[in-house]
Every structure is written in structure tokens, then in C-alpha cells.
Amino acid sequence: xxxxxxxxxxxxxxxxxxxxxxxxxxxxxxxxxxxxxxxxxxxxxxxxxxxxxxxxxxxxxxxxxxxxxxxxxxxxxxxxxxxxxxxxxxxxxxxxxxxxxxxxxxxxxxxxxxxxxxxxxxxxxxxxxxxxxxxxxxxxxxxxxxxxxxxxxxxxxxxxxxxxxxxxxxxxxxxxxxxxxxxxxxxxxxxxxxxxxxxxxxxxxxxxxxxxxxxxxxxxxxxxxxxxxxxxxxxxxxxxxxxxxxxxxxxxxxxxxxxxxxxxxxxxxxxxxxxxxxxxxxxxxxxxxxxxxxxxxxxxxxxxxxxxxxxxxxxxxxxxxxxxxxxxxxxxxxxxxxxxxxxxxxxxxxxxxxxxxxxxxxxxxxxxxxxxxxxxxxxxxxxxxxxxxxxxxxxxxxxxxxxxxxxxxxxxxxxxxxxxxxxxxxxxxxxxxxxxxxxxxxxxxxxxxxxxxxxxxxxxxxxxxxxxxxxxxxxxxxxxxxxxxxxxxxxxxxx
Amino acid sequence: xxxxxxxxxxxxxxxxxxxxxxxxxxxxxxxxxxxxxxxxxxxxxxxxxxxxxxxxxxxxxxxxxxxxxxxxxxxxxxxxxxxxxxxxxxxxxxxxxxxxxxxxxxxxxxxxxxxxxxxxxxxxxxxxxxxxxxxxxxxxxxxxxxxxxxxxxxxxxxxxxxxxxxxxxxxxxxxxxxxxxxxxxxxxxxxxxxxxxxxxxxxxxxxxxxxxxxxxxxxxxxxxxxxxxxxxxxxxxxxxxxxxxxxxxxxxxxxxxxxxxxxxxxxxxxxxxxxxxxxxxxxxxxxxxxxxxxxxxxxxxxxxxxxxxxxxxxxxxxxxxxxxxxxxxxxxxxxxxxxxxxxxxxxxxxxxxxxxxxxxxxxxxxxxxxxxxxxxxxxxxxxxxxx
Numbered sequence: 001x002x003x004x005x006x007x008x009x010x011x012x013x014x015x016x017x018x019x020x021x022x023x024x025x026x027x028x029x030x031x032x033x034x035x036x037x038x039x040x041x042x043x044x045x046x047x048x049x050x051x052x053x054x055x056x057x058x059x060x061x062x063x064x065x066x067x068x069x070x071x072x073x074x075x076x077x078x079x080x081x082x083x084x085x086x087x088x089x090x091x092x093x094x095x096x097x098x099x100x101x102x103x104x105x106x107x108x109x110x111x112x113x114x115x116x117x118x119x120x121x122x123x124x125x126x127x128x129x130x131x132x133x134x135x136x137x138x139x140x141x142x143x144x145x146x147x148x149x150x151x152x153x154x155x156x157x158x159x160x161x162x163x164x165x166x167x168x169x170x171x172x173x174x175x176x177x178x179x180x181x182x183x184x185x186x187x188x189x190x191x192x193x194x195x196x197x198x199x200x201x202x203x204x205x206x207x208x209x210x211x212x213x214x215x216x217x218x219x220x221x222x223x224x225x226x227x228x229x230x231x232x233x234x235x236x237x238x239x240x241x242x243x244x245x246x247x248x249x250x251x252x253x254x255x256x257x258x259x260x261x262x263x264x265x266x267x268x269x270x271x272x273x274x275x276x277x278x279x280x281x282x283x284x285x286x287x288x289x290x291x292x293x294x295x296x297x298x299x300x301x302x303x304x305x306x307x308x309x310x311x312x313x314x315x316x317x318x319x320x321x322x323x324x325x326x327x328x329x330x331x332x333x334x335x336x337x338x339x340x341x342x343x344x345x346x347x348x349x350x351x352x353x354x355x356x357x358x359x360x361x362x363x364x365x366x367x368x369x370x371x372x373x374x375x376x377x378x379x380x381x382x383x384x385x386x387x388x389x390x391x392x393x394x395x396x397x398x399x400x401x402x403x404x405x406x407x408x409x410x411x412x413x414x415x416x417x418x419x420x421x422x423x424x425x426x427x428x429x430x431x432x433x434x435x436x437x438x439x440x441x442x443x444x445x446x447x448x449x450x451x452x453x454x455x456x457x458x459x460x461x462x463x464x465x466x467x468x469x470x471x472x473x474x475x476x477x478x479x480x481x482x483x484x485x486x487x488x489x490x491x492x493x494x495x
Numbered sequence: 496x497x498x499x500x501x502x503x504x505x506x507x508x509x510x511x512x513x514x515x516x517x518x519x520x521x522x523x524x525x526x527x528x529x530x531x532x533x534x535x536x537x538x539x540x541x542x543x544x545x546x547x548x549x550x551x552x553x554x555x556x557x558x559x560x561x562x563x564x565x566x567x568x569x570x571x572x573x574x575x576x577x578x579x580x581x582x583x584x585x586x587x588x589x590x591x592x593x594x595x596x597x598x599x600x601x602x603x604x605x606x607x608x609x610x611x612x613x614x615x616x617x618x619x620x621x622x623x624x625x626x627x628x629x630x631x632x633x634x635x636x637x638x639x640x641x642x643x644x645x646x647x648x649x650x651x652x653x654x655x656x657x658x659x660x661x662x663x664x665x666x667x668x669x670x671x672x673x674x675x676x677x678x679x680x681x682x683x684x685x686x687x688x689x690x691x692x693x694x695x696x697x698x699x700x701x702x703x704x705x706x707x708x709x710x711x712x713x714x715x716x717x718x719x720x721x722x723x724x725x726x727x728x729x730x731x732x733x734x735x736x737x738x739x740x741x742x743x744x745x746x747x748x749x750x751x752x753x754x755x756x757x758x759x760x761x762x763x764x765x766x767x768x769x770x771x772x773x774x775x776x777x778x779x780x781x782x783x784x785x786x787x788x789x790x791x792x793x794x795x796x797x798x799x800x801x802x803x804x805x806x807x808x809x810x811x812x813x814x815x816x817x818x819x820x821x822x823x824x825x826x827x828x829x830x831x832x833x834x835x836x837x838x839x840x841x842x843x844x845x846x847x848x849x850x851x852x853x854x855x856x857x858x859x860x861x862x863x864x865x866x867x868x869x870x871x872x873x874x875x876x877x878x879x880x881x882x
Contacts, residue, residue, distance in 0.1 A: 107565060260737045264825070451829065453830075455828065455832060
């Protein structure tokens with residue numbers, strides 16, 4: 001054969017054989033060529049672990065993960081308008097599970113019940129039953145994968161409280177006393193006076209849960225199914241009575257012992273303030289506990305204690321609207337005569353999938369969210385403060401070595417996990433609202449009214465009226481019976 | 496085009512035959528329509544991009560957005576969104592908290608009512624275009640009177656201004672200060688002072704900077720515990736103060752940012768106007784022994800009045816739309832103290848209250864149109880026509 005013909009045959013052979021050689025590699029990267037657009041909020045929390053683990057996921061499966069972020073105040077409507085208008089530029093979302101109600105009703109979120117059942121790597125049953133129920137399911141079907149578990153707690157500087165001979169606050173009056181005692185003292189040795197209490201109070205951010213952490217224990221005392229937001233019979237808001245007024249009075253007073261620009265402090269600022277040693281007390285989700293051991297930014301490593309949300313010795317009597325003393329009848333779950341109501345604020349960031357995404361992209365998106373939640377990844381991420389992910393799996397609570405390895409002393413780990421577990425196991429735990437348009441009730445009406453109260457534009461009576469009237473207006477627009485039914489079903493109240 | 500030469504020999508002594516007349520007429524008509532035809536694409540584009548959204552927004556302001564199984568729908572609610580703003584749940588947010596009228600407020604109200612009444616009567620007596628003129632004046636008096644009454648009742652103690660009044664404060668105070676500072680700087684730069692070319696450039700710079708950067712800068716400056724002046728404030732013992740945590744402090748900081756940003760606009764236009772003055776008039780004034788102030792007041796000021804009037808009109812229409820500074824500086828806070836009308840509409844839109852957002856936006860449209868038309872008819876015509 002001529003030399004040219006031989007070369008041509010060799011080339012043809014190579015071309016034919018090449019795909020056969022590369023096929024084995026392709027089957028181990030099932031989503032090669034797929035790009036998944038994930039929408040979440042700016043963070044850096046929540047977005048950080050998604051961005052950090054994206055490349056590893058790409059190496060495993062071939063799918064490219066593209067994380068897009070928007071400010072928290074824009075997230076709800078960005079997700080909704082993307083799906084409602086049919087733009088569908090995002091395939092997966094990491095968002096507040098409360099909003100699931102508004103996304104599932106029109107049929108925009110993918111039902112992942114069967115995928116989850118078939119997914120053994122996810123270790124679904126390792127996830128705490130509460131988060132499986134509240135953060136992932138709606139009307140008996142599963143729509144999201146929990147990535148984070150949420151409870152608000154009070155953090156305190158254990159070293160400063162010890163030095164001053166104070167005990168961790170048990171009631172909100174204790175909280176104010178501790179804040180007052182440590183306000184204007186130098187808490188981090190830099191010569192400048194620091195603050196007794198730092199709470200994120202910025203409007204249009206994530207502050208509207210802090211106020212409910214203070215109020216919930218005044219409003220709910222007979223167990224989770226009593227609910228803390230609305231009356232169970234007529235759906236009237238519980239925001240116009242002596243108890244709520246007292247809660248607001250306390251909340252406003254914390255400002256006396258805080259930084260001068262506390263009204264502009266978002267959670268990033270309050271966390272940074274606490275971990276840089278400038279604050280004696282704070283209210284936050286689990287983040288401060290893990291941020292306190294971050295070697296790069298924390299000045300308070302192993303000087304931080306966490307405690308279940310303080311309570312009250314006087315609670316609301318719903319029949320009269322007055323504050324009454326706690327007795328075994330109206331406060332069956334009181335500890336030391338104090339009614340605690342740990343608030344499962346927000347529910348925990350969870351990942352959902354856009355139903356209108358192409359099938360292969362949905363598969364890839366599910367695989368990514370599952371990957372993020374699997375213990376191999378999740379159990380590391382919940383120990384890192386900057387991720388914004390807090391413990392939600394049983395294995396994360398039981399396995400002390402995870403936390404010690406991350407840098408917490410075993411004492412601090414026991415204290416931190418103990419506070420979360422106490423909240424999780426409390427029979428009087430408060431559920432966040434999951435009724436239609438809950439975002440409007442909280443992020444619009446409540447947030448604005450509290451912002452105005454803190455800015456001294458209104459007084460407590462005016463603020464209470466504003467919240468109550470605003471909530472009633474939304475309820476009347478949407479239908480009182482419908483909202484009441486939805487509220488009862490989320491509380492598990494069957495009447 | 497058919498000329499006489501072409502027509503020679505084509506018809507009767509009375510002119511071209513009927514068929515030719517038709518062709519002539521048609522050709523003439525096409526010629527006349529040619530102008531409109533060439534403009535048509537641009538006009539269609541304009542209609543599509545501005546008029547169509549305007550009409551759609553009116554529809555949106557009359558509906559409520561609701562999510563339903565399967566998607567969403569718009570429920571027609573008539574004027575409910577507007578009613579909410581003026582008498583309903585959004586009243587305090589939009590108009591503000593009205594203080595109970597005490598004797599001082601009644602007195603001020605009486606003065607305003609008298610002035611407006613005199614205004615109407617004098618206009619009617621002057622006999623300028625009879626009915627339409629008087630009707631216009633009555634409408635003006637009613638709207639201006641209502642706005643003035645609202646302003647008095649919300650700004651006195653016990654009241655709190657809503658987004659409507661806050662926006663008006665931003666516009667009127669802002670423009671006044673911007674104009675006078677701009678005029679001063681322009682006047683100084685138009686003199687033969689050393690370094691005036693350098694300062695001409697420096698004074699222009701703020702207008703080139705993005706509003707977001709300006710908002711952050713002023714926020715840092717206003718926070719006395721941080722920023723470049725913090726050590727000085729600490730010495731004075733004021734480092735625990737933050738302007739933006741008080742309603743009026745925050746409003747003042749927003750206005751400061753706005754003034755800093757837009758004074759260059761006034762400056763550059765007024766500078767051009769000042770330099771366009773004929774030198775002979777100024778020299779004549781000096782020769783006649785006029786002082787500097789007299790020269791300015793008697794010679795320069797009347798000459799720059801038409802420019803001033805136009806400048807203020809342009810800037811005023813733009814100033815009503817302020818959103819970037821209050822949004823970035825304070826998020827509309829503290830509370831809703833610095834929220835402008837556009838920011839109010841934006842926040843409502845962001846919570847998917849589309850009807851409410853459109854209603855606020857249309858209220859802004861009415862306000863701007865009213866103010867601009869009143870300004871043109873009452874002030875601009877007189878000042879611009881003065882020279």
C-alpha cells in the first residue's frame with residue numbers, strides 16, 4: 001500500500017477508536033455539559049459553601065455549578081418572578097423554607113419526595129424530624145433538602161459574666177440587667193468602651209426575627225401547637241395586648257446598651273461585633289457559636305456561652321389580653337417558673353428545584369443539593385462559622401469529635417450543642433409562620449413597624465396598632481378562613 | 496413633480512385634464528405625507544417604549560397581584576390601591592402622620608388660603624384667557640393648598656412626614672441650596688482669579704461619580720465613630736453619635752449627598768450663562784460707578800434669569816425621582832424617614848405589591864406634572880419671557 005493510504009487508514013482507525021477510549025471516563029461524570037444556576041442571597045454565608053464545594057462537585061459529576069446571589073430583601077421576589085414570568089433562568093434555589101408555601105401552591109417547585117426516598121447517600125433519617133417536617137415538607141410531600149438548622153439563642157461572654165459575678169440570663173429582665181452591668185466596660189482590652197448588647201436591627205434585612213425571639217415567650221406558653229402569631233379561633237394577630245407591649249418595651253430598651261448605629265447593624269455586623277469582643281450579649285442563630293472559633297477573625301475563642309432564649313415569669317392570657325403570672329396551669333412547660341419559648345426562626349436554609357428546568361438539569365441540581373446535605377460535607381460545613389449552616393442532623397449533635405476537631409473546646413461544644421438541643425427538644429418550641437404570603441406579614445409589615453418604633457418615629461401603642469392593622473389587611477385580602485386553615489395545619493392543630 | 500413645462504400641450508385651456516389633476520393631487524399628498532412617513536418609525540418606537548408602558552401601568556395600579564395554583568392572576572380592584580394610600584392602611588406611610596391642628600396651624604392655614612384666594616381673584620380680574628385661566632388657577636389653588644396644608648400638619652410637632660412630603664422636602668430644599676451654591680461657585684469662577692481653570696474641573700467632578708459611591712461616602716462621614724474624621728470627633732467626645740439614626744439627621748445627610756452631587760450641574764450651566772454676558776454692559780455699569788453688588792443685581796441677574804428658570808425646571812423634574820441615595824445610604828430608614836416616593840414604589844414592587852407600587856408611581860407622576868405645569872405657567876413664562 002502507498003504510504004499516504006497507510007497514514008489515512010491509521011488516522012481513520014484513531015478517530016474510530018478514540019470515542020471507545022473516552023467512553024469509560026464519560027460514564028463516571030454523568031452530568032458533563034450541564035450547568036446548574038443556583039440562586040441564593042449575597043451572604044457571604046450560605047453562598048460560601050455552595051461556591052466552595054461547586055468545583056469538587058464538578059470534578060465528581062461534570063455538572064458546572066453557577067451560584068448567583070442577590071440581597072436578602074430581594075430574594076423572595078427574585079425567585080418568584082423568575083418562575084412566574086416563565087424566565088426560568090435559575091434551576092435551583094437556596095431559600096427560606098417558609099416561602100415554600102407561596103412557591104408550591106402555583107406549582108413552581110419540583111416535588112422531590114421520590115428522589116429523596118431513593119437517595120440512600122442523603123441519609124434522610126439522620127436529619128432531625130423537626131427539620132424534615134417543617135423545612136422540607138408541605139402538605140405531605142417533600143420539596144426541599146435542608147442544608148441548615150435554625151434556632152435563635154442568646155450568646156454571652158462567659159469570661160465577662162464570670163468576672164462580674166453574673167449568671168447567664170434566664171429571663172429578659174436578666175438580659176437587660178447583664179447588658180446594663182457590662183455596658184461601656186472594655187470587653188476586649190483595646191481601651192475603648194464596648195457594648196452590653198448587640199442585636200441586628202437593620203430594616204430590610206434579617207432583623208424581624210430578633211423581635212419575635214423576645215416576644216414569643218410572652219405569647220406562647222402551652223406548647224408548640226398553641227402558636228404564637230395568631231389566635232387559633234378567629235386568626236386575630238396577637239400583637240395588640242399587654243404582653244406584646246411588654247416585649248416591645250424590652251426590645252426597645254436593649255438599644256440603650258447597644259452601639260450608637262445599631263439600627264444599621266445587619267447580622268454580619270452583630271456577629272463581627274460579638275466575635276471581635278465588642279459585645280457582651282447578642283441574639284443570633286447558631287452562627288456566633290461557630291464564628292467564635294474562626295482563627296482568622298475571632299478574639300473570643302472559648303470565651304462564648306450559648307443559652308436557650310430567655311423567658312418570662314408572666315405570660316399572655318389570650319382571653320383578657322393581659323399579662324398574668326405563670327402557674328402550672330398556664331405555663332405547663334416552665335422551668336424554674338420561667339416560660340421559655342425557643343424560636344425556630346426561619347426554619348433553616350433549604351435547597352429547592354425549579355420544576356420548569358430541563359430534566360437533566362433537575363437531576364444535576366438534585367444531585368448537587370443532596371451532595372451539599374450529605375454528612376460527609378454537611379458535618380464539616382456546620383462547624384465552620386462563615387458557611388452560615390448550623391447543625392440540623394442528629395449525627396451533628398451526637399458526634400462531639402466534629403466540633404473538637406474544628407477548634408471548640410469540649411466544654412464549649414457541649415454548651416453550644418446543649419443550647420440548640422434544648423431548643424429543639426422543647427415542648428414549647430415556637431414555629432415560624434408558614435401561611436401564604438408570610439413574607440408580607442413579616443418582611444413588610446412587621447419589619448417596617450419595628451424599624452419605625454426603633455427609630456422613635458412611633459411609640460409602642462402606635463407600632464402595635466400598625467402591625468395589627470397591617471396583618472389584618474393582608475388577612476382580609478387573602479381570606480381569613482383560608483389563612484386560619486393554613487395556620488392550623490402548619491401547627492398540626494386538627495380541630 | 497410635474498411642472499408647467501411638462502403640462503404644456505397636455506390639456507384644455509382650463510388646465511390639466513381631470514385624470515392628470517388626480518395624479519397631481521396624489522403626488523402632492525404623498526409629498527406632504529413624506530415627512531410623517533419618515534418620522535413614523537421613531538414615533539412608533541416612542542409610543543411603544545413610553546406610552547404603552549404608561550397605559551399598562553394605569554391598568555396595573557387598578558389591580559392586585561395574586562398567586563394561584565397554576566400561576567398568578569390580576570384581580571381588578573378599582574381605586575382600592577389609591578384609596579389605601581390616601582385614607583387606608585398606607586396613609587401614614589404615604590402622606591404621613593397629621594398633627595392635630597392647633598391655633599398656630601389654623602393661623603398658617605388661614606394665611607395660605609387667603610394668598611391663594613387673592614391669587615385666583617386677581618387672575619380672574621386681569622381678564623387673561625377668561626374661563627380656562629380661572630379654572631386652571633382654581634385647580635392650582637386647590638392642589639397647592641392641599642399640599643401646603645399637609646406639609647404644615649406633618650412637619651409640626653406631633654406629626655410625621657410621609658414619603659410624599661419627604662420627597663417634596665428633598666426637591667425644594669435641595670434645589671434651593673444647589674442653585675445658590677452653584678451660582679456662587681460660577682460667579683467666583685467667572686472672575687479673573689488664579690486657579691480658576693483648575694477649580695472649574697474640580698467643581699464638575701461630583702456629577703461624574705456614581706450615586707452609590709456618594710451614598711456610601713456620606714454614610715461613612717455621617718457615622719462619627721468611623722470614617723476619616725473619627726479621631727477629631729472622638730476628641731470632642733462625639734464619637735458615639737451617628738447622624739443616620741435620627742430621622743431628620745438621616746434626611747439631612749441624604750440632602751447633603753444630593754446637593755454635593757448635583758451642584759456641579761447648576762454650576763456648569765450658570766457659568767456658561769455668566770460668561771455669555773456681553774462685556775459692554777458690565778463695562779458700562781463699572782464706568783457709570785456701579786458697585787459690585789449693583790452690577791450683579793441690576794445687570795447680571797436679569798440676564799441669567801431665563802437660564803435660571805429653565806435650569807430649575809429641568810433639575811426639579813429630575814429631583815422628584817431621587818431613589819439611589821436614600822436606598823443605599825439608609826435603606827429608606829431609620830424606619831421610613833428617608834423614603835422618597837420612588838423608593839416607596841420600589842420597595843412595594845419588591846414585595847410583589849404590584850398594584851400598590853403602580854399607584855405610588857402614578858401619584859408621583861401627577862405630582863411632577865402638576866409642579867412642572869404650575870412652574871411653567873406661573874414662573875417660567877414670566878422669567879424666560881423677561882428678556
